[in-house]
Amino acid sequence: MSKSNKNGMLIDYEYCTGCFSCTVACCQENGWEAPLSGMKVMEIVQDLPKDKAYLTFLPFPTELCVLCNHRTRQGLDPACVKHCMANCLTYGPLKELAGELEKKPRMVLWSPR
Amino acid sequence: MKEDGVKIIKTTTWSPGPGCHGGCGILVHVKDDKVIKVEGDPDHPWNQGRLCSRCLSMTQYMYHKDRLRKPLKRIGERGQGKFEEISWDEAFDLIEQKMKKIREDHGPESVIFHQGTGRDIGGWISMLAYAYGSPNWMFGLSGISCYTPRLMMMSITQGDFAVVDASQWHEKRYDDPEYKIPETVTIWGQNLPATCPDGFFGHWYIDLMKRGTEVLVIDPRCTWIASRAKLWLQLRPGTDAALALGFIHVMIKEDLINMAFVERWTNSPFLVRTDQEKKRLLRESDLIKNGLDTNFIAHDPVSDSFVVWDSDHQTYKKKNITPSMEGDFTLALADGSTATAKTVWTLYKENAEQYTPEAVSKITWVPADKIRKAARIYAKSQPSALHWGLPIDTIPSTVPTSQAINHLWCLTGNLDNPGGNAIARYAYDVVTYPYHSGGAILSLPPEVMDKRIGIHDYGAIKDFRAWAQPDKVLEQISSDDPYPIKGMWIQTANPIACTGMEPKKWRDAIKKLDFTVCVDLFMTPTAMLCDVILPAATFLEKDSLKAWWVPLQAIKRVVEVDDCKSDIEINLELCKRFMKDFPYDNTQELFDTLLKSAGITYQELTDNTWMIPPKGHPSKPYFRYEKGLLRQDKKPGFRTPSGKIELYSSWLEKWELEPLPYHEEPPYSPVSTPDLFADYPLILCTGRRMGPFFHSEHRQIPWLREQQRDPVLEIHPDTAEKYGIAHGEKVCVENWLGKITVKALVTPVIHPDIVMAEHGWWFPEKEGKEPNLFGVWDVNVNQLIPMGHEGKAGLGAPIKSMLCKVYKAKG
Incomplete structure (x- = not known):
C-alpha cells in the first residue's frame, strides 16, 4: 500500500451546495489553469416521487488530486477542505473516516490516487 | 515573514474584487510585492476560515492581462473603442475642466453620479457629488429595486432594519451563551448558497441546519435549500404580498399572534x-x-x-x-x-379577512393547505427567523409586499430576540453614508437638494435615502425637463450590461451627454461608451473601512498594481478640485473623522482588523426596544x-399611499394582461445566480468562467418538450420589448409555466466596440424589461415577473 492511500476525503453531500470553492481553491493552491482542477463538482438533479426536485452536489477529487501533500505534511488541511463554504469536506486517515460513515447518512468516502 | 520571503497580511474583504458586499476575514500571502495567494482567516468570526470562489480567484483578477492599468481618454467617436493612455494628472485636469464647464453653464445638478450595487462606494461617490454640488447621486436600477425598498419599509415600520440573527454579533458565534439557534428559518425568495450579500453570509444557514434549524422555503424554483426544506411553497412570481397576507390571515384565525x-x-x-x-x-x-x-x-x-x-x-x-x-x-x-x-x-x-388560504391559493398557485401549514410553522417556531431576498424589491408593489412580510416578525415578536430578526445597525454607529435624505460626509443646502430628481414625484424618494429616482433620471435625460442633464460620473456600475432595464435607452442617454467618466477595473460595455475611463484598485490595493452591519472592519492596502487608484482616492482628489475648503486632505483624516463614534482612529482599527460592538452598545442586540x-x-x-x-x-x-398591506398584480401577468399572455405564455423571471459570478463581473476570470461558459435559461422538461427544445440548445427568449439568445438549461427545478433567465451577461472575449459591445445585446435579458414601471412609491419595478415566449433559435 502506497503512502498516499492512507488518507482520504470524506464528503458530506447532504450539505454540499455546489459553490465551487473547492474547485477554485485547488486551482489557486496547486496552480492549475482552467479547465483543470484537482476537485470537480458533479450535479445530480431529479424529481422525487412527491413532486419535488432534489439537488445533490458531489465534490469529486480528480486524477490531479494529491490531497495537497505539501500542506498536510505541515499539518494543514488540503486547500479544498480548508475553504469549503459548507464545511462538508473532511481530510484524514481512511480508517478513521470510514468510522464516520456509520454515524451519519448521505456521506461518501474518497480515496484519491 | 515566513522563511520563503512570503509575508502574510490579515485583512477583510469588500468589492472591488470578489464583487460582493464583503465581510470575510482573509490572510493575504504576498511575495515580492505581489499577491500570490488569498486564504480564509480561521480566526475571523464571519467566515471562520472559509472563502468563496471569487475571493479565491483574486490573483487572477488583480493581475489579469485585460485589467485597466492607466487612465484612458477617448480619441475616436463614442463607442468606437479608440482610446489613448494618459497620466493621472492629465485625467484629473481634463475631468476638472470639463465638469467645471458644465457646472458653470448648466448648474451642478446637471451631472448625475451613478453607482451600482452596495459596494464600497456610497460614501465616496456621494462625497464627490456633493463636493461638486450635485444632488443627483443615483443607483441606476429601475425603482431602486435592490434592498432599498425593503430598507425603506423596515425603517418606517420599526424605525430600524432587521436581519436574521445567525449569531453574527458574537465573536464565539453559535456557541455564545446568549444566542439561540432558530427553530425555523423562513427563506423567502433567495438562492442562498449562490448569493446573499446584503451584509450576510449564505452558508451560515448551512451551519444552522447542521445545528438543528428547520427550513421553510418560499421560491418559484426548487433551489438547493428548497429541496432540503421541511416545507417549500412554489409561488407565482410577484404574488409575495398575497402569500404574506395569507400567513397573517391564518395567524389571526388560529390565535397565533403574540398579542x-x-x-x-x-x-x-x-x-x-x-x-x-x-x-x-x-x-x-x-x-x-x-x-x-x-x-x-x-x-x-x-x-x-x-x-x-x-x-x-x-x-x-x-x-x-x-x-x-x-x-x-x-x-x-x-x-x-x-x-x-x-x-x-x-x-x-378586517384587512386580512379577504386573504383566506383559498383566495391566496388562487393568486399565488400555492395550495391552501400548504399556506396553512407554513403559517403555523412560522408562527409557532421559537425563535423563528425570516430571511428575504431581492424578489421583494423587484416588483412595483414592493411597498405593500415588504410591509406584509416585515409584519410577520412584528406579529410574532421575533424582533431583536436571539435567533429571530435582530435589529441591524452600522457597527459602533460608524456611518459612511446614511439612509436618510440628509447629508453624508458632506451636505448640500435644501434649495439644492430640492432639485434632486424624483423627490417631487415620490414622498418615499424625498424622505428616505438621498438617491435620485433612476426612471425619472432617464426620462429627464431625454426630455431636458425641468432642466437638462449634461454629464454622468459612473463608478462601480455597468448599466449597459447589468443595472439598466431597456439598456438601449441607457446607451442612447449616455451617448447624448456632453461628458461622461467611468471608473472601473476592466473595459465594460458601459465604459466603452465613455469619454474618460479611470482604472480603479481592488480591495487589496486600497485602505478603507466597512461598518455594515458587523463587525467594524479595516480594509488594508496590501500591494499596488500599476497606476490603479482606489475609488476613495480618486474621489478625494477631485473633491479638492471641485470644492473650496474641502475638509479632508487625505483618506486617513477622512477615516479618523468617520470613526469618531467608535472612539478609535483608523490606525487603531487597522491594528485590530475587525471589532464587534460590546454588550449594551446600541449597535448590538438584543431587546434594545425594551432597554431604551x-x-x-x-x-x-x-x-x-x-x-x-x-x-x-x-x-x-x-405619502398618500395605503397604510396597510395589500396584494397588487404585477403589471404584466396572466391576470393583468391576458391578451399579452396569449402571445407570450411564459412568466419570465430573471436574476438566476451563479456563485462564481457577481452580477456582471468575473466573466473574464478563467477559474470562474470555467464553472459556467454561457448564459442559460432554465426551462422545465415538460415545457421544453412542448416547444421541441433540447437541453443545451440555443433558444430565443422574446417579448414585445426585445429578444435574446441563450442556452436552454432543461431542469425540473423550475415551474412549467415559468422560465428563469440570468442577468449581467456579456462576453469580455468578444469584439468590444459598437455595435457589438462585447456581445451584450445578444444576451442581456434586461432588453425584455421596461423602464418607467416603478411602483407608487417610486420604488420597485417588474424585473422578475415579465412575460415572454421561447423558441428554438435558427442555425
Whole structure:
C-alpha cells in the first residue's frame, strides 16, 4: 500500500451546495489553469416521487488530486477542505473516516490516487 | 515573514474584487510585492476560515492581462473603442475642466453620479457629488429595486432594519451563551448558497441546519435549500404580498399572534378615522384645539374615554391605562363635528379577512393547505427567523409586499430576540453614508437638494435615502425637463450590461451627454461608451473601512498594481478640485473623522482588523426596544413617529399611499394582461445566480468562467418538450420589448409555466466596440424589461415577473 492511500476525503453531500470553492481553491493552491482542477463538482438533479426536485452536489477529487501533500505534511488541511463554504469536506486517515460513515447518512468516502 | 520571503497580511474583504458586499476575514500571502495567494482567516468570526470562489480567484483578477492599468481618454467617436493612455494628472485636469464647464453653464445638478450595487462606494461617490454640488447621486436600477425598498419599509415600520440573527454579533458565534439557534428559518425568495450579500453570509444557514434549524422555503424554483426544506411553497412570481397576507390571515384565525407583544409595542390600539373617503390616523390635533398632530389617540375601556398617546414622552397622557385593542367608536372633534373611528387592530383584522388560504391559493398557485401549514410553522417556531431576498424589491408593489412580510416578525415578536430578526445597525454607529435624505460626509443646502430628481414625484424618494429616482433620471435625460442633464460620473456600475432595464435607452442617454467618466477595473460595455475611463484598485490595493452591519472592519492596502487608484482616492482628489475648503486632505483624516463614534482612529482599527460592538452598545442586540437603546431620547420604543411599531403606517399615510398591506398584480401577468399572455405564455423571471459570478463581473476570470461558459435559461422538461427544445440548445427568449439568445438549461427545478433567465451577461472575449459591445445585446435579458414601471412609491419595478415566449433559435 502506497503512502498516499492512507488518507482520504470524506464528503458530506447532504450539505454540499455546489459553490465551487473547492474547485477554485485547488486551482489557486496547486496552480492549475482552467479547465483543470484537482476537485470537480458533479450535479445530480431529479424529481422525487412527491413532486419535488432534489439537488445533490458531489465534490469529486480528480486524477490531479494529491490531497495537497505539501500542506498536510505541515499539518494543514488540503486547500479544498480548508475553504469549503459548507464545511462538508473532511481530510484524514481512511480508517478513521470510514468510522464516520456509520454515524451519519448521505456521506461518501474518497480515496484519491 | 515566513522563511520563503512570503509575508502574510490579515485583512477583510469588500468589492472591488470578489464583487460582493464583503465581510470575510482573509490572510493575504504576498511575495515580492505581489499577491500570490488569498486564504480564509480561521480566526475571523464571519467566515471562520472559509472563502468563496471569487475571493479565491483574486490573483487572477488583480493581475489579469485585460485589467485597466492607466487612465484612458477617448480619441475616436463614442463607442468606437479608440482610446489613448494618459497620466493621472492629465485625467484629473481634463475631468476638472470639463465638469467645471458644465457646472458653470448648466448648474451642478446637471451631472448625475451613478453607482451600482452596495459596494464600497456610497460614501465616496456621494462625497464627490456633493463636493461638486450635485444632488443627483443615483443607483441606476429601475425603482431602486435592490434592498432599498425593503430598507425603506423596515425603517418606517420599526424605525430600524432587521436581519436574521445567525449569531453574527458574537465573536464565539453559535456557541455564545446568549444566542439561540432558530427553530425555523423562513427563506423567502433567495438562492442562498449562490448569493446573499446584503451584509450576510449564505452558508451560515448551512451551519444552522447542521445545528438543528428547520427550513421553510418560499421560491418559484426548487433551489438547493428548497429541496432540503421541511416545507417549500412554489409561488407565482410577484404574488409575495398575497402569500404574506395569507400567513397573517391564518395567524389571526388560529390565535397565533403574540398579542402581548402587539399590544405593548405596536400602534394597534390607535384610532383611525373611518367616516371619510380616506381613512386617517386620528391625532391629538383632531380632538383638542392646539393639540399636536404628532400625538395619537386611543380608547380607555375603563373610563370609556379617549386618551392621547404622547409621542414625545412615549406615554399615554392618562396614567395606567390599557387601551382597547378593538372596537368602533364615535368621537367629538375639536371643530365641533363628530367622527367615527376604529382601532388599527380592528382594521388590520378586517384587512386580512379577504386573504383566506383559498383566495391566496388562487393568486399565488400555492395550495391552501400548504399556506396553512407554513403559517403555523412560522408562527409557532421559537425563535423563528425570516430571511428575504431581492424578489421583494423587484416588483412595483414592493411597498405593500415588504410591509406584509416585515409584519410577520412584528406579529410574532421575533424582533431583536436571539435567533429571530435582530435589529441591524452600522457597527459602533460608524456611518459612511446614511439612509436618510440628509447629508453624508458632506451636505448640500435644501434649495439644492430640492432639485434632486424624483423627490417631487415620490414622498418615499424625498424622505428616505438621498438617491435620485433612476426612471425619472432617464426620462429627464431625454426630455431636458425641468432642466437638462449634461454629464454622468459612473463608478462601480455597468448599466449597459447589468443595472439598466431597456439598456438601449441607457446607451442612447449616455451617448447624448456632453461628458461622461467611468471608473472601473476592466473595459465594460458601459465604459466603452465613455469619454474618460479611470482604472480603479481592488480591495487589496486600497485602505478603507466597512461598518455594515458587523463587525467594524479595516480594509488594508496590501500591494499596488500599476497606476490603479482606489475609488476613495480618486474621489478625494477631485473633491479638492471641485470644492473650496474641502475638509479632508487625505483618506486617513477622512477615516479618523468617520470613526469618531467608535472612539478609535483608523490606525487603531487597522491594528485590530475587525471589532464587534460590546454588550449594551446600541449597535448590538438584543431587546434594545425594551432597554431604551434605539431612540435618541433613550426611552424604550422605536425610532418611528409614534415610537411604536407602526402596523398602520403614518409615513405611508403622509405619502398618500395605503397604510396597510395589500396584494397588487404585477403589471404584466396572466391576470393583468391576458391578451399579452396569449402571445407570450411564459412568466419570465430573471436574476438566476451563479456563485462564481457577481452580477456582471468575473466573466473574464478563467477559474470562474470555467464553472459556467454561457448564459442559460432554465426551462422545465415538460415545457421544453412542448416547444421541441433540447437541453443545451440555443433558444430565443422574446417579448414585445426585445429578444435574446441563450442556452436552454432543461431542469425540473423550475415551474412549467415559468422560465428563469440570468442577468449581467456579456462576453469580455468578444469584439468590444459598437455595435457589438462585447456581445451584450445578444444576451442581456434586461432588453425584455421596461423602464418607467416603478411602483407608487417610486420604488420597485417588474424585473422578475415579465412575460415572454421561447423558441428554438435558427442555425
